[in-house]
Every structure is written in C-alpha cells, then in structure tokens.
Amino acid sequence: MKALQGVEGRVEWVEEPSPTLDAGQVRIKVAAAGLNRADLLQRSGHYPPPPGVTEILGMECSGVIAEVGPGTAWEVGDRVCALVAGGAMAEEVVVDSRHVLPVPEGISLHEAAAIPEVYATAWLNLFQLAGLKPGEKVLLHAGASGVGSAAIQLCKAFGNPVWVTVGSAERLAYCEALGAQGGVLRNENLDALNDFAPFHVILDPVGANYAALNLKVLGVDGRLVLIGLMGGSKSELDFAKVLGKRIHILGSTLRSRDDQFKADLLSDLGQHVMPLFSEGRLKPQLARSFPISEAEAAYAELATNQVSGKVILVIDDSLV
Structure with a gap:
C-alpha cells in the first residue's frame, strides 16, 4: 500500500x-x-x-x-x-x-x-476531565483551530457560553458564527478578557505565554486544561492565585492513552456527540x-x- x-x-x-x-x-x-x-x-x-x-x-x-x-x-x-x-x-x-x-x-x-480527533479532544477535556456543567463559562485559546471549532459547537449544544482568543478579526467572526459569545485578538489587548471573566474552564493549547492571564481570568474553583505548548513550556506562576481561587490545573494528551481509555472515550462520544451531527447541531x-x-x-x-x-x-x- x-x-x-x-x-x-x-x-x-x-x-x-x-x-x-x-x-x-x-x-x-x-x-x-x-x-x-x-x-x-x-x-x-x-x-x-x-x-x-x-x-x-x-x-x-x-x-x-x-x-x-x-x-x-x-x-x-x-x-x-x-x-x-x-x-x-x-x-x-x-x-x-x-x-x-x-x-x-x-x-x-x-x-x-x-x-474524530478534534471532537474527541474537545469532549474529553471540557466535559470529562474539566467536568463542565450547563451554564458554566468557557474560554478557548486558539478558538478558530480544529479543536476550538469543535469545542465552540459542543459548548453551544450543551448550554455553555464560550469566549475565544484568536489571531484576526476574520477568525473572531468565524468563531462567533459557530456560537461564541465574543473574544479578543491575541495581538491586541488580551486584558479585555477581564470584561467577560471570571471563567469556569479554560482550554489552552498555548501554554507559557498565557499562564499568568489564565490564572487572572479564572474564577474560584476554575479549571485550566493544558493541551499544547504552542507558546512555550516554561513560565512563572503566582501560586497565591492558584491557592486562593482553588484552581485545578490539568495536563492532558490523547494520543498516548491506552486502548481501553480510547475505547471508553469513543463510546461516550458515540452516545452523546455523534447523534448531534445527524440533528444538524454539529x-x-x-x-x-x-x-x-x-x-x-x-x-x-x-x-x-x-x-x-x-x-x-x-x-x-x-x-x-
């Protein structure tokens, strides 16, 4: 072959x-x-x-x-x-x-x-690991990416308001058309996220560049799920914020998970997510x-x- x-x-x-x-x-x-x-x-x-x-x-x-x-x-x-x-x-x-x-x-x-990859990643990290509940607010970094696009739609389908960071006005408009409430451009003033904070869950494929920002805009008992290191792997963290807000920091990868884990994940995806495609909601x-x-x-x-x-x-x- x-x-x-x-x-x-x-x-x-x-x-x-x-x-x-x-x-x-x-x-x-x-x-x-x-x-x-x-x-x-x-x-x-x-x-x-x-x-x-x-x-x-x-x-x-x-x-x-x-x-x-x-x-x-x-x-x-x-x-x-x-x-x-x-x-x-x-x-x-x-x-x-x-x-x-x-x-x-x-x-x-x-x-x-x-x-398969992007919807499994979004479902795993937002709904299984972070335990996202209806009504909780979500921030997606790289919101126009494949995972971001899937995550926006899933959040809309399951009743979670979602905001994004993206690289251009065109990509922000794309995310809003999918269901995002709004967002900010990464090359402009990221502090504008404070207007939408606090967030319950952040899904972050960037890493170091956004570490301080993430702790700032997460709310009490907030969950930060790190799925990539596009912005570097090393950063100083203010652990007083982690402690004071009771923030959960979760590192997550999918590719290296064992066969049974993936089987369980795909079974869950088949039950809760795949029917939404036929319904036109995804x-x-x-x-x-x-x-x-x-x-x-x-x-x-x-x-x-x-x-x-x-x-x-x-x-x-x-x-x-």
Missing part, C-alpha cells in the same frame, strides 16, 4: 507493507485523513509516535471497512471514521474496532475525516481539502496558523 511518511522535515507518499489484521480489529480503506498540529510536529521530528505505533503519519481518518477480524461487530462496507495513534494517512489502516464510529447520516466521508468544519499528491501543500497550509477549522487529505476520491 501507499502511505505518507515524514522524511527530514517533509512528507513523502511511499510504499509500505500492508498492516496485519488481528482479532478485535478492522481494516479500513481510507477515503480521507484529518491533518492535526501533531502531524506537523511528527513530520519535523519533534513528536515521535508512542512505542509500538507505526511511523506513518495521521491520527484520524474516514473510509469504508474492507475487512473485519474476529470479535468485531462491524461489517464490510460500513462507512466509518476512526481515531488512531498513527497510520491514518495511508491507503488502508488497521484499527481497534472500538476506536471506530459510524459516519453520521448526512455527513460525507470527506467531512467525517474532520471529526457540523464538521472543513476549511480545505488537498489531494494526497499535494500533501506538502496541506502541511504548509496548516503551518500558517491561519486555518479556521480543519484541513484534510483526500486519499481516495472515489469514496465519498
């Missing part, structure tokens, strides 16, 4: 052995794969896959089941999307059958490639799609940090 590999800071579509299929797994003929910031890091050599995971790029995909192993409930021909630790950017991928979800009615396979935010022959251009597009929503790579355009 053909698969996408990161080679010295670039990507190449190369021949790779087809993965073997074991009990409890399914083989998916891949239609499209979602592109995530982790893929950028892996391509550049800064984010190797977990031990035992293929070095083929890609952590989410959509497609059609081509083969099923013993002990699975899926059938050949089922239209699905899947969360994987690696290997999604290939003509086929083998995945734990518990990490697979049916494509919602009314959603194309190309759109479905933009669902919509995959597909910013742009690229054929696999233009994979390098797709990576370059995401690296601009100007993408609102998700970029996908189309592996097989005959599957829609």
